Amino acid sequence: MNFTQALSNINQARLFVVSEFARAQALVHDTKTLCHFVFKDEMNAADVKKYVASVFQNQNPPRAKLYESFLQKTLNEHQQGVFMVTGAKEIRHILAVASCAETPAGLIYEGLMKIIGVLQAAQLYPEYFENLEKRFWELREKGVSQAQIEKTFKSTIFNYEKVKTITNAYKMMQAHTAAAVYMCLAARGTKLEENIKAFALKQSAEISNDFCTLGAGANAFAVVSKLLAQIETGGAKAYLSAENLPDWRKIFDYTLAAVKNVGYSAHQIMDAPAKEGAFLKALVKEYPKPRERLNVLKWSAEYKASLLLQDYAAAQAFLLAN
Secondary structure: OOHHHHOOOHHHHHHHHHHHHHHHHHHOOOOOEEEEEEEHHHHHHHOHHHHHHHHHOOOOHHHHHHHHHHHHHHHHHHOOEEEEEEOHHHOEEEEEEEOOOOOHHHHHHHHHHHHHHHHHHHHOOHHHHHHHHHHHHHHHHOOOOHHHHHHHHHHHOOOHHHHHHHHHHHHHHHHHHHHHHHHHHHOOOOOOHHHHHHHHHHHHHHHHHHHHHHHHHHOHHHHHHHHHHHHHHHHHHHHEOOOOOEOHHHHHHHHHHHHHOOOOOHHHHHHOOOOHHHHHHHHHHHOOOHHHHHHHHHOOHHHHHOHHHHHHHHHHHHHHHO
């Protein structure tokens, strides 16, 4: 199925995402790691308890029950996500759950973000996070709450909060960037090319509305706009396989490098919610109208001193213009 066909209706879009996951999972599957992709409505139809039993095949009833409640609670609260659990024979399972967007383009974009989330879970500092996952589930099985575990990790593991905050920002920016890059590569040479570019830019810009809580991770637009401009000026080959198809390995590597080189220091990423985020909260309260707020922001000393705020403003300006 080609990309244009996938955009024709929701069912075709779903099939396209599943087929792309099948292509990408070859980078993850090995003797100790298995990855899975499911749409939220499919999981609900199958029943979370039965899904956990059939996929993770964990023979430890208390642990299996924890997986069920954790997954159901997270799905209820967040609708979607990427989850890591240990199954039978200590096999690590990475599960991507995507909610169903109302449009084919929206569904594909979200599905591609989840695929990159699976690759991140397997390849972004895996030794560090696999160890934490193991400790997390061992403590949960002993009755320790998720909040208490998080508190313990922060107080006993050196740099835990720093590593988690920075990698979360990278993950969010990269997921949007990879989805945008993939869709624009797939649309090259079709009559949909310009529309898909505009769509991808808007998707990455809209997350800037959550900057106050998400911090640097909400600034995906800065990287997306840069890489899409490079693709237009002959940079597509960097992401393509010998068969001229989007190459997941190349997309993962190049988008991660671009995110890491966005220009924010570790301290800026760490401090963004408390520093720039707090400043924007106050600005939103004083100037509730987006256009007026953006004009005031661009005259502020905080804006002139912060690349984070400058990138945020670029995303907001794009949204106002489109």
